[in-house]
Amino acid sequence: MIKNYLKIAWRNLWKRKTHSLICIIGLSLGLTSCLLIATVVLNELSYDRNWSKSNRIYRLITTDKNFNTKTAYAPVPIAPEFKQDFPELENYCRMVSQEGAFKFNKTGETSITYLNAEETVWDLLNFKVLNGNPSVYKEGYPNLIITQKLKEQFFPNTDPVGQVIKSVSNYETAKNYLITGVIETLPTNSFFQSEAIVVEKLNPGNNVLNPRGASTWAQQFFLLRHDASPTQVAKQLNTWFYQKMKGTSWNLEFSLQPLQEVYLKSEAITSQKTKGNLMHLQVLSGIAILLLLIACINYVNLTTARIDVRAKETGVRKILGADRKVLFVQYLCESVLFFFISFCASLVLYLFLLPIVESFIGHPLSMNLLNHAPSVYTSVIALFLLSVITGIYPAILLSKPDPHVTVSKGHEVKRRNVVFQKTLVILQFAITSGVLIASLTVHEQMNYLFGKDLGYEAENLVRLDYTEYGSKAAFFKNELLRIPEVEQVSISRWYLPENGGTGSMEMEDPMNSNNKVKVWFINGDKDLSKTLRLHLVQGRNLDDPSLGGPSNTSENDTVANPIANPILITQSTAKRFGIAELNKPNKHLDAIPVGIVKDFHNQSLRSPMLPTVISLSKDAHSGYLLMRLSSGASTRVINKVKAAYQEFYPNNSFNLSWVKDGLEKEFRAEAKLQTFIQVFGGIIILLSCLGLFGLIMYMVQHRVKEISVRKVLGASVTQILVLLSKEAILLIILAVLVAVPVVWYGLDQWLRGYVYRIDLSGKVFVIGSLIIVCIAMITMSFLTLKAALEKPSQNLRTE
């Protein structure tokens, strides 16, 4: 019987090719989008679940209660000392992800990300060792364990184990590393993403807690005993720490974060670079669900739109002895068939689109339908359930018609089901207009963030990584300035744009002594404000000759100068500290403001602008070099800079980056989400139009006779068009009205997350709504025009 059902379903599908094609295209688009989004979301959720001890590993998190900040760094001796007193802590590993350059072969250096860990790393994380015995520490040099990827790149035919290679560093002299093993390349869905592991013996100072202070260079991972409760251990740790550190001024609170949450739930840990965004995943999942919902609504609308055609079949079959149950199953089978055909089509699309999505999000998705069997089974089962659930309504409706109504002449199927269809269309267009308005608003906000005047010119500004320039600094700067495209050069202690300055300090609020105010300090040479193109509002710049001349002048000159500690302050700083007169020492800042510059965003636009001070370092011999290039400077210029750098500092590695790129990186996740919303929003709009097409087709079918009679009575084409479109347009306006408050609330909440944001304007809502109405009218016009232009004689004759 099932075979018979499927045969009939297939023939029906084949016979109404246009209808079937619209259905299948709609469903395939919906399913493909859904599968792709599901792959992305599942990968994000799968981080660090593969380690065999994954559910017993926790990361130590420190909350500084004074500043209310969270970091993943804590005094490093905590772990070893705590372990001695508490057996619940089975083991621990202190590690940090670093970037460094190594000379893997003679031709040059390669910059890689590596995990700097202590020996216990092997006990916590079960890396798959392919070669060597790296878990046994080899004395001599720090041990370097490379991944299969590096092995294939640099040692394709040789055994790297036992080889000694050198590092290249701008901070310290080159060190030797002993390669002790090769491990399998780490899966992309791991927080520990790196190309190599460096295992080092730590000096004993790292194992003893000292009340006077402690280094916090590494993140600490705890492996808890099977029966230990992480909250209990964290509680014990806090009491234990303050007993041990009596009289400390620290106001820290420790907590344990499960390893599986490290990637996705570290929103508050600002220093962490490898992390996902739970909110973005929620938005994506929401879009996937909406897409699926719309695709299914479409299917229902398009299928039930054909009730007139199918009613006859139902009637005849009932006369031939079929009862409603049998017909219900038959129509349900049709839905299942449609869904499975669409699923096959979407699998093909998925194969093509997966690499595009992967390259778009920037890393391979290690768990997808091609290599993860459980997700295939799950999606097939889910699809079956979905097809049955979606098929129920059309099946009920199509199996309903009474035989004598359909087979007797001049029958008419009642239009009672149209209320349900209309509700579906309202829902569909509410979703569509909501997505469109949201997408327009997100676009505006992103444009605002990327286009906002930062107060300095980020365009054409490049940064060289930290270098010890030493006594050659001034000569090197001069050398760079001889390149025609280089306009200004400045050495500062500001890692722009990732950091807000050289450092920040909490100081007493000059306006209210109970309050504290955070001030950023930027330490740079005299050329800094020129290189950044800061806008001087009042006073002098730091390169003013009266302030002590070039950086290489001797100290005697500085002493002779009346202004010993000149600073530039921003306008808001001047206001905050009540500085009205320049060149007078300010006791709060402990310096002499000589100039006021326009406010600039030294931090990313995620943080509010704070008082900022630029102080002059007269002997800037180390730090980051900022360079202002003339606009349109090409890679040729970069090569010249590189050549100069390598001539001056041959043992260093040359790392140059564009400040603009760094700024964009800050909002890259949002920009990607924006693209996702736009692409899938487009698909949602397309699908909704298909659904509307179905509904109008249905309405027109029912009104063919009415239209003809009206035309005979003298109605014009325009009048017929208005008649046919009026109702649908009203539905869509209703849908927009339903959507607007919901979207307004959601967008308002989202924008609150940004310090610098656009105001929600009615304009976007009006434009969005108009676009939707226009799209809907265009869609409808295909059918309504045809109906309005048809000759009435034909329709009336067949009646």
Place this chain on the structure above:
Amino acid sequence: MLIELKNIFKWVNSGGNRFFLLKDINLKIEQGAFISVMGPSGSGKSTLLNILGMLDTFDEGDYYFNGQPVHQLKEKYRSRLYKEHIGFVFQAYHLIDELTVYENIETPLLYKKVSSPERKALVSDMLDRFNIVGKKDLFPAQLSGGQQQLVGVARALISKPKLLLADEPTGNLNSKQGAEIMELFKRLNQEDGVTVVQVTHSEKNAAYGSQILELLDGRIISK
């Protein structure tokens, strides 16, 4: 007695007025009869046929089919009764467009849950008998009107009904095709003993029957 109708009334309410489709119909049909129902449009011919075929309900009166009181039967039994004993032929043929000739004829057997080999035998017999073996794999759209109606009759007969109901079976056919179908009905009635009730507009076709029933405004005016 195959069918007995006693005081059958059927009406619709429109705008507060009761409009009678059938009024006080009393009718007895013997096994093996061939009855032609005639009357102008709207006289209630098709309604009567639908009621006889249990496709439609009536508002008042008793209907006995093969001695069973149809008016008291539950839907399930009624449907079993007509599945077993009644075949339909329509003016517009009402073949299922997506099914071949073979499959169209087979469908009633599927719904009666007849086993596959038995179905095959029965359908082959029927194709033979109607001389349409060569057309068994064609779709209705590929056949002429007369051939389609032939398939329609074959389909109606496949479950060996006692009663064949035909609603203007020749209405869409030319006179030659119409005559063939009428000859077929006559043969079925005489050779196989199938009871036939047909609705027709044509005096000529009505003459094939053994009895003519004339309806006017929902009443039987002559038997």
